[in-house]
Every structure is written in C-alpha cells, then in structure tokens.
Amino acid sequence: xxxxxxxxxxxxxxxxxxxxxxxxxxxxxxxxxxxxxxxxxxxxxxxxxxxxxxxxxxxxxxxxxxxxxxxxxxxxxxxxxxxxxxxxxxxxxxxxxxxxxxxxxxxxxxxxxxxxxxxxxxxxxxxxxxxxxxxxxxxxxxxxxxxxxxxxxxxxxxxxxxxxxxxxxxxxxxxxxxxxxxxxxxxxxxxxxxxxxxxxxxxxxxxxx
Amino acid sequence: xxxxxxxxxxxxxxxxxxxxxxxxxxxxxxxxxxxxxxxxxxxxxxxxxxxxxxxxxxxxxxxxxxxxxxxxxxxxxxxxxxxxxxxxxxxxxxxxxxxxxxxxxxxxxxxxxxxxxxxxxxxxxxxxxxxxxxxxxxxxxxxxxxxxxxxxxxxxxxxxxxxxxxxxxxxxxxxxxxxxxxxxxxxxxxxxxxxxxxxxxxxxxxxxx
Amino acid sequence: xxxxxxxxxxxxxxxxxxxxxxxxxxxxxxxxxxxxxxxxxxxxxxxxxxxxxxxxxxxxxxxxxxxxxxxxxxxxxxxxxxxxxxxxxxxxxxxxxxxxxxxxxxxxxxxxxxxxxxxxxxxxxxxxxxxxxxxxxxxxxxxxxxxxxxxxxxxxxxxxxxxxxxxxxxxxxxxxxxxxxxxxxxxxxxxxxxxxxxxxxxxxxxxxx
Amino acid sequence: xxxxxxxxxxxxxxxxxxxxxxxxxxxxxxxxxxxxxxxxxxxxxxxxxxxxxxxxxxxxxxxxxxxxxxxxxxxxxxxxxxxxxxxxxxxxxxxxxxxxxxxxxxxxxxxxxxxxxxxxxxxxxxxxxxxxxxxxxxxxxxxxxxxxxxxxxxxxxxxxxxxxxxxxxxxxxxxxxxxxxxxxxxxxxxxxxxxxxxxxxxxxxxxxx
Numbered sequence: 058x059x060x061x062x063x064x065x066x067x068x069x070x071x072x073x074x075x076x077x078x079x080x081x082x083x084x085x086x087x088x089x090x091x092x093x094x095x096x097x098x099x100x101x102x103x104x105x106x107x108x109x110x111x112x113x114x115x116x117x118x119x120x121x122x123x124x125x126x127x128x129x130x131x132x133x134x135x136x137x138x139x140x141x142x143x144x145x146x147x148x149x150x151x152x153x154x155x156x157x158x159x160x161x162x163x164x165x166x167x168x169x170x171x172x173x174x175x176x177x178x179x180x181x182x183x184x185x186x187x188x189x190x191x192x193x194x195x196x197x198x199x200x201x202x203x204x205x206x207x208x209x210x211x212x213x214x215x216x217x218x219x220x221x222x223x224x225x226x227x228x229x230x231x232x233x234x235x236x237x238x239x240x241x242x243x244x245x246x247x248x249x250x251x252x253x254x255x256x257x258x259x260x261x262x263x264x265x266x
Numbered sequence: 267x268x269x270x271x272x273x274x275x276x277x278x279x280x281x282x283x284x285x286x287x288x289x290x291x292x293x294x295x296x297x298x299x300x301x302x303x304x305x306x307x308x309x310x311x312x313x314x315x316x317x318x319x320x321x322x323x324x325x326x327x328x329x330x331x332x333x334x335x336x337x338x339x340x341x342x343x344x345x346x347x348x349x350x351x352x353x354x355x356x357x358x359x360x361x362x363x364x365x366x367x368x369x370x371x372x373x374x375x376x377x378x379x380x381x382x383x384x385x386x387x388x389x390x391x392x393x394x395x396x397x398x399x400x401x402x403x404x405x406x407x408x409x410x411x412x413x414x415x416x417x418x419x420x421x422x423x424x425x426x427x428x429x430x431x432x433x434x435x436x437x438x439x440x441x442x443x444x445x446x447x448x449x450x451x452x453x454x455x456x457x458x459x460x461x462x463x464x465x466x467x468x469x470x471x472x473x474x475x
Numbered sequence: 476x477x478x479x480x481x482x483x484x485x486x487x488x489x490x491x492x493x494x495x496x497x498x499x500x501x502x503x504x505x506x507x508x509x510x511x512x513x514x515x516x517x518x519x520x521x522x523x524x525x526x527x528x529x530x531x532x533x534x535x536x537x538x539x540x541x542x543x544x545x546x547x548x549x550x551x552x553x554x555x556x557x558x559x560x561x562x563x564x565x566x567x568x569x570x571x572x573x574x575x576x577x578x579x580x581x582x583x584x585x586x587x588x589x590x591x592x593x594x595x596x597x598x599x600x601x602x603x604x605x606x607x608x609x610x611x612x613x614x615x616x617x618x619x620x621x622x623x624x625x626x627x628x629x630x631x632x633x634x635x636x637x638x639x640x641x642x643x644x645x646x647x648x649x650x651x652x653x654x655x656x657x658x659x660x661x662x663x664x665x666x667x668x669x670x671x672x673x674x675x676x677x678x679x680x681x682x683x684x
Numbered sequence: 685x686x687x688x689x690x691x692x693x694x695x696x697x698x699x700x701x702x703x704x705x706x707x708x709x710x711x712x713x714x715x716x717x718x719x720x721x722x723x724x725x726x727x728x729x730x731x732x733x734x735x736x737x738x739x740x741x742x743x744x745x746x747x748x749x750x751x752x753x754x755x756x757x758x759x760x761x762x763x764x765x766x767x768x769x770x771x772x773x774x775x776x777x778x779x780x781x782x783x784x785x786x787x788x789x790x791x792x793x794x795x796x797x798x799x800x801x802x803x804x805x806x807x808x809x810x811x812x813x814x815x816x817x818x819x820x821x822x823x824x825x826x827x828x829x830x831x832x833x834x835x836x837x838x839x840x841x842x843x844x845x846x847x848x849x850x851x852x853x854x855x856x857x858x859x860x861x862x863x864x865x866x867x868x869x870x871x872x873x874x875x876x877x878x879x880x881x882x883x884x885x886x887x888x889x890x891x892x893x
Contacts, residue, residue: 072492072546074281079500079706082288086296087504089362094370100379117362121355128281128351142546143665146539153507153535161512170518247352283699288497291706295714298780303788309797326780330773337699337769456770490701490755497709505713560755561874564748571716571744579721588727 069137073145077127080149084156085120088113091160109163112175115239116159122246123152123182126210130190133206134197141196144189151182172232176224179239183218190214217242278346282354286336289358293365294329297322300369318372321384324448325368331455332361332391335419339399342415343406350405353398360391381441385433388448392427399423426451487555491563495545498567503538505574506531509581527581530593533657534577540664541570541600544628548608551624552615559614562607569600590650594642597657601636608632635660696764700772704754707776711783712747715740718787736790739802742866743786749873750779750809753837757817760833761824768823771816778809799859803851806866810845817841844869 091109095102127148134141158171158178165171194207224238300318304311336357343350367380367387374380403416433447509527513520545566552559576589576596583589612625642656718736722729754775761768785798785805792798821834851865 069546069550071280071489072496075284075493076496076500076542076546078281078285079288079497080504082285082292083500083504085358086289086292086362087508089365090296092363092366094366094373096373098374098377098379100383103383114359117359121352121359124285125351125355128278128285132278142543143539146543149503150532150535150539153504154510156507157510157512164512164514165516168516170516174518174521280698284702287699287703288706291703291710294776295707295710295780298783299714301781301784303784303791305791307792307795307797309801312801323777326777330770330777333703334769334773337696337703341696487755487759489698490705493702494705494709494751494755497706498713501709501713505717560752561748564752567712568741568744568748571713572719574716575719575721582721582723583725586725588725592727592730 070131070134073137073142074128074131077131077145077149078124081120081124081127081152084152085117085124087156088116088159091156091163108166109160112159112163112167115236115243116155118243118247119179119239120152120155122243123148123186126186126246129206130186130193130210133203134193136196138192138196140192141189144185144192148182148185148189151178151185154178154181167232167236169228169232172228172235173225176221176228176235176239179242180218180221183214183221187211187214213246217246220245279340279343282346282351283337283340286340286354286358287333290329290333290336290361293361294326294333296365297325297368300365300372317375318369321368321372321376324445324452325364327452327456328388328448329361329364331452332357332395335395335455338415339395339402339419342412343402345405347401347405349401350398353394353401357391357394357398360387360394363387363390376441376445378437378441381437381444382434385430385437385444385448388451389427389430392423392430396420396423422455426455429454488549488552491555491560492546492549495549495563495567496542499538499542499545499570502570502574503535503542506534506577509574509578526584527578530577530581530585533654533661534573536661536665537597537657538570538573540661541566541604544604544664547624548604548611548628551621552611554614556610556614558610559607562603562610566600566603566607569596569603572596572599585650585654587646587650590646590653591643594639594646594653594657597660598636598639601632601639605629605632631664635664638663697758697761700764700769701755701758704758704772704776705751708747708751708754708779711779712744712751714783715743715786718783718790735793736787739786739790739794742863742870743782745870745874746806746866747779747782749870750775750813753813753873756833757813757820757837760830761820763823765819765823767819768816771812771819775809775812775816778805778812781805781808794859794863796855796859799855799862800852803848803855803862803866806869807845807848810841810848814838814841840873844873847872 092106092113095106155178158175162171162175190207190210194203197203220238220242224235227238228235301315301322304315364387367384371380371384399416399419403412406412429447429451433444436447437444510524510531513524573596576593580589580593608625608628612621615621638656638660642653645656646653719733719740722733782805785802789798789802817834817837821830824830847865847869851862854865855862
C-alpha cells in the first residue's frame, strides 16, 4: 500500500522523532558552552558575559519553539517517506548552525553584522520547516483537525518569515530593531495556541476536532 | 475533549521525556569536560583538580535528583498541554546553567562569590520545577495516589527551597556552610521515598494507592 | 527458540536504535563545533571558514545517509543477537572518526593528504555496514520484501565502495576529484529509493511487497 | 502491590534505559574529541596521535561492553525501584570518569601512573555494576532463565574484577602488562555469550529457558 521504500513500521516515526530530539537537545546544550567562566575573582567579572547570556536565552527559546512545533507537526504524520526524512535532515542541518551564529552574536556584542548573520540563520530553518510541513501535509493524516492545523501553522510560518525579513533592513537602522524582530517571533510562537488560532485561522467551525 | 492545541497522542508524553532525557544527559556529561588532564607527569599533578571534582560530584548528584524527580512527576501526567511544554522548557533552561556555575565553583575553589552564584543557580530550577508540578497537578491523573504524590512532593520542594535560601546568608559566614546546605538537600532527596513520606505527608490512609 | 543470550524482548531492538541515534546525533552535531567564530569584526572575516563549512556539509550529508540507511536496515531486523550488537558497535566506532577527518579536511583546506584520510575514513564505515547488513539478513525477517531490500542495498553498498576506492587514486591527480567521488556517493544515496531500485535490482516482480 | 514510591508504569523502565543510553552515547563520543587535528601538513604529523587513538579504541570497547551488559541486565528488570535508579546513577557517574582517564592515558603515553589511574577508573564501574545487578536480581523477573543469567553474569563480573586487580601490581612491573589485563577483560566480554556460559555456568539443564 505504501510507496516502495517507505517505512510503515509503527515505531519508525518514533525513531525519526528520537533522532531529531537528540540533535535538538545537543544543539540547545552546546550553546551554553559559550558561557566561559571568567578567571578573574568577583561576581563583577561575570558582567562582560551578558551579551553571550542574552544571545543564549534568545537562541534557547528559538530552538525550544522549533522542538515544540516539530513535535506537533510530526503528531500529524502517518508514514515515514524519503521526502519526510530528507526535509527533516535539512531542517536539522539549518538548526545546527544556530550555535555558531549565536556565539558570533554574543561575542561581537550584537553588532550590525552579527545581527544580520543571526537573522539569516533564523530564516533558513524557517524555510526548511515549510518544506517539511509540506511533506507531512501531503502524506500525513487527512482529518479535519489536521487540515486546520496545517492551515494555521502555514500562516504562522509565513508571518514569522515576514517578520524576520523585515528585521534585515531594520538592522541597518539599528541592530536592536533586528533583535526585537527575532524576539517578537519568539514571543509570538510561545503564546498559547488558542490565542493564535483566532489570528491565523479562518472561522472554520471546529467540527469534530 | 482536550483543549485546542493539546496533544493526546499516546507517545507524545514519551517524546517530552525523551527530549528532557537528552538535555539532562548532555548537561550531566558536559560537566566532566571541566576535568582537564594535567600536562605535568605524576599522579600528584592531579591533586589541584579536587575542587573541580567535588563540584562535579555535587552537581552530578543534583542533576541526577532532578532527573529522578522529573521521571516521577511526568509519570503522573496525562496530556501534553502548552503549559506543560513551556514550563518543562523553562526547567531545562535553568538546569542548563548548572555546568557554568559548577565550573565557576570548581575553578574559583569554592570562594564566597562562586558559592553564592551556585546556590542561586540551584534555586532557579527549584522554582521552575514548582511551575511544572503545578501544570502536571492541574492536568494530570487525579487519583488518590497522584494527589498524595503532589502533596508530599510540593512540601519537599518548599523544604528544599528553604534550605537553599538559608544557605545564601550562611555563605557570607563561610562558603562551606552554603555548600553544606546544597549537599544537605541532595542527601535528603536521595533518601528512600518511604522515609521522606513519613516526614512530608499527613497521616492520609494509603487508600487504594 | 532464540539462541542463548539473544534478547527477544520487544523493546530490545528499540534500545539498539535509541543508542545508535544518540551516537549519530552527537557525531553530527560535534562537527559544527569546528566552525569557530572569528574574533575579527565584519562578515568578511567569515570567508576563511568556507573549507570547514563545506567539509561540514559533506560529512553532515554522509552521517545523515548512514542514519537513514541504518533506520531502514534495522526495520528488517527481528532479534538482537550478539553479532548484530557488536557489528553495530563497530559501525558506530568507524563513524565516530568522521568528525576528526572532517576537521582535518577543513583545516587543511582539502589538501591531498587530508582528502586521502577522508576517503579512507569513509570506506571503513562502508565495510562495517556490510558486516551489520549480513547479520540482519541472516537473523532478520525473511519476507520477499526483505530479501529484495537486502539485495538492492548490498549492490548499492558495493557500488558506493567502488566509487570511494576509485576516489583514492584520483586524489593523487587532484584532491577535488576525490571529493567529487565522495559527493557523488552522497547524492546517489539521497536520490529517491525508487530510482535506485531500477538501477540496482533485478527485474523481480514486486510480489506481495 | 509495588513498594511505595516504585513506579510500575510500563514505559518507566524504558525511560531509565533512554537516559542511560544518552549518557553512554555522550561518554563514548566525547572521547573522540581528544583526537585533535595536527596543524602541521602531511600524514606523518598524525603519528604522534597513536597513543590517544589506542586509548580511545580501548575505552570505546569498554563503554560499548557496559552498554551491551546494561542492556541485557535491564532486560531482566521488572519495576523501577529507588535502589535501581540510584545504583544506575552511580554506575553512570563512574563511567563518566572514563573520558578523563582515557585522555590522561593517551596524553601521558601509557605511562605507569596513567595506567594505574586507568585501571582504577575501570574498577569503579565494575563495583557499581555489581550493586545494580544486585538490585535487578532482587526486584526483577524471577524465572529460571533470569536466575541463570544473574549467576553467570555475577561470576563474569568477579573474574573481570580479579583481572583488573591483578593488573594493578603488574603495572609496576610494566604498564603494558596492566593494559594487557584491561584488553583481556574487553576481549573476554566480547566473546559470544555461549562460549562464556560454558566457562561461568554450572551444568544447569537449560530447562524452559
């Protein structure tokens, strides 16, 4: 019934999730290694670490959001197709570059260049996520609830990408405007789902969801 | 039946646990990287590593306790709500700062400042854990055994926080008093559950537990 | 029914997969640590990182392919024998050397020596994979679909090894020919399964697959 | 039925395994980071890395053996008791010190002191494993096969500890004799189970196993 090469074994999807969890857990934890302990005595020697700490907080929130979304998205998948596997691998690759641009952002004290690199690094997983969502929407469960989910999630994804894209020119005015755009997307994804539904979903009656 | 956006898929909770396990496993293992091999010959060159080793032992015990408690707590959860996901992410974030303050404690030889930072780093996950427990208590299983568990666990959490808070002024007298407070909490959590039950639980008859 | 010492517990295979996932996730993520942030200001200071980035992309693709193949292969396993466990451990060992040769390739700017080391490091997991596949083919499911899978997969493995082996003499002509061989194998594994089936499978009717 | 505080939820044991897998996967992979790429050109610059490579191979085999044994041992567990959780945490702690002593062994070129430290680091997880096995034997499945397993495994554990203990005085004669003892234990654990059964098991008829 499934296309040649697809895996329909029940725990197959679980393993894709487990591998993704592993990669995301490492990405999120590697970033804390940038917080290097100062040799100098006294807690005041910790102050110069603040840009690295703020960059860590932002990127932690960002990767956490991807984990939450990824978790929800794969909840609508049904079979593990080659397309799903490789778009998932592409998403993980783009996310794996976050520790680099986070370190760069923190070490260069939110300079214009560092903020630009950071925003670009944020855009690439957003695009990879769209690809993955397309794969899941095409081969996953086709219930009313799933279609509603994909619709709302797709609109949120477009809105987030637009805010990032807006952040790039704003960074030329001030890096903090660019960071504000990144932070805005983060806050906006962390709001309870029900609030966002009202923004990004048509008035479809929640029939049987 | 579940609130819009909640995930009731059976393996959904498993994935939250798997991700948390990954992050905790990395946190616990990253700390051992602070034990850097001395270049000098002879085993006596290992002695200067003792503060880093003691700090590692303490923090390992600490993270291990969190894992055990987290494992028990999620055993009482039923659905994965947004509140559960985000308070779990907050808990993991606060725990991810432990390697930093552990390295600082070890490298600064349990100085007053390092001990203060360490105790504060210990308090933040305690508070995040209270948040997570509130979420699980509200949306998890509502059996007599679960309610007993949450009651006893909440009291233990308050007692632990009180000991940490007490450690902060004591550190001004001597850093070792602060460390003793942290060690006391660790020992106290590792005692068999049945001993602690007698301390932290009212005489509720174990009806049907 | 199973040989003494084999484990037939249902989740036993799951645990082999989980451990392999953990190791592969770490291998894939460790490599990104080679991308060290430049101290110099300006995005042009990022240009000298390109060989390290290209080496990372290539090795990421390579490890991702191994994950996908490993995932498919273990989908055909049935019991966890000692042979399966140890050939899996050997495969993970050979893969664990990839971050080293990737770093060497990137830091030595795709020099002849670095390319040779890289190609050899690519050959060893290919051989270990053949061993593991032999174990799974002998003790795994014996359906028509499994036999077809093992046949096609074995031929693909031989073809990939031949391309790597060809890459070694070509590297003496130019390192870029060696890299091209490695990249060719990667592209060739990432093509949809159905395309490759036509290349590597006899005209067996897909009876009941 | 289970003691207060025990967790009998079906996936509880799975989570203990998952966490252990995570820690072991990181321990095994962290060691490869000691293989630092030489700056000098030419493959001959790789030769000075041989002691670090040999130490890595030995420790990889060692951790892999622990994983395989741990995997088998927990296959005989039934409930997750506090005793099981904490002896497992102790085992993981002792194993977490292996990357340190491996690095020390490699960097100090298998010197007498480094070999002694290595053998001691090998003995501590062996003792922690005995503790864990005792917990599993007491609370796990009580079939004939399980009792046979625990008996054979306990004898193997004692034999391995004896060989390590013998290695310590032999190291004073020559470090290579100590390393040979460590390697002997590794080879001996990797032999197929059926060969070892004949050595370490009484002639119990395999009734119903």
